[in-house]
Amino acid sequence: DIVMTQSPDSLAVSLGERATINCKSSQSILYSSNKKNHLAWYQQKAGQPPKLLIYWASTRESGVPDRFSGSGSGTDFTLTISSLQAEDVAVYYCQQYYNTPHTFGQGTKLEIK
Amino acid sequence: QVQLVQSGAEVKKPGASVKVSCKASGYTFSTYGIHWVRQAPGQRLEWMGWINTGDNNREYSQKFRDRVTFNMDTSASTAYMALSSLRSEDSAVYYCARDLLNGIHDAFDIWGHGTEVTVSS
Numbered sequence: 001d002i003v004m005t006q007s008p009d010s011l012a013v014s015l016g017e018r019a020t021i022n023c024k025s026s027q028s029i030l031y032s033s034n035k036k037n038h039l040a041w042y043q044q045k046a047g048q049p050p051k052l053l054i055y056w057a058s059t060r061e062s063g064v065p066d067r068f069s070g071s072g073s074g075t076d077f078t079l080t081i082s083s084l085q086a087e088d089v090a091v092y093y094c095q096q097y098y099n100t101p102h103t104f105g106q107g108t109k110l111e112i113k
Numbered sequence: 114q115v116q117l118v119q120s121g122a123e124v125k126k127p128g129a130s131v132k133v134s135c136k137a138s139g140y141t142f143s144t145y146g147i148h149w150v151r152q153a154p155g156q157r158l159e160w161m162g163w164i165n166t167g168d169n170n171r172e173y174s175q176k177f178r179d180r181v182t183f184n185m186d187t188s189a190s191t192a193y194m195a196l197s198s199l200r201s202e203d204s205a206v207y208y209c210a211r212d213l214l215n216g217i218h219d220a221f222d223i224w225g226h227g228t229e230v231t232v233s234s
Contacts, residue, residue, distance in 0.1 A: 031218075038218060040220035040221070042221075048226075049208055049210075049224035049225065049226055049227055050158065050208075050210075050221075050224055051224070052213070052220055052221060052222050055213060055219075055220035055222075056220075061222065093157070093158060095158070095220070095221075097217075097218050097219060097220060098218065100160070100163075100172055100174070100217065101160045101174040101175070101176070102148070102160040103160065104157050104158040104159070104160075105157065106157045107157060
């Protein structure tokens, strides 16, 4: 199975500041045939299901604010929130869908400083 | 609007089975596959498998293959997940989720609200 490891486990950022979450896969999740990284980012608020933010490592899902962006390729990926808002408090997960079983990172808890 | 509505919370005894339903609305059910994911307290999300709602093909995670069954009723736009031989470690919130682009190797764009399953004697 592909192991997804996020860092840090928790993060406290001031309102309006940048938040950066990292995700590393145990093997490359860049699919050679379509040149796409099979990596998604989800936001999960307390008591709610996960919400898709980013797929193909950098494609923002419809309706997601443009302060959320994804980058990276191969085995190393980053989710960036350019200017933290109060409503961004949540746990963030990365997921690889390159291989089955699909696997998720352990989550990064984002709080307001 | 596009949504997945799951059945209500369940309490089961060890060794019993549970069946969770996931009713789709707002789109053509057979166009997008359904994944099942669970989240135990304090644990990461865990993928259980996928059903292709177009041809009824299924893929199960090796971890659950001996105990889980996916079914569907296209006329009711509903997918089902049954898990047998329950143990305390199966206590979790179970989610269904739709694949984004109609394939197993897709992100999940629509999630159900979750069904809490508690296994306790």
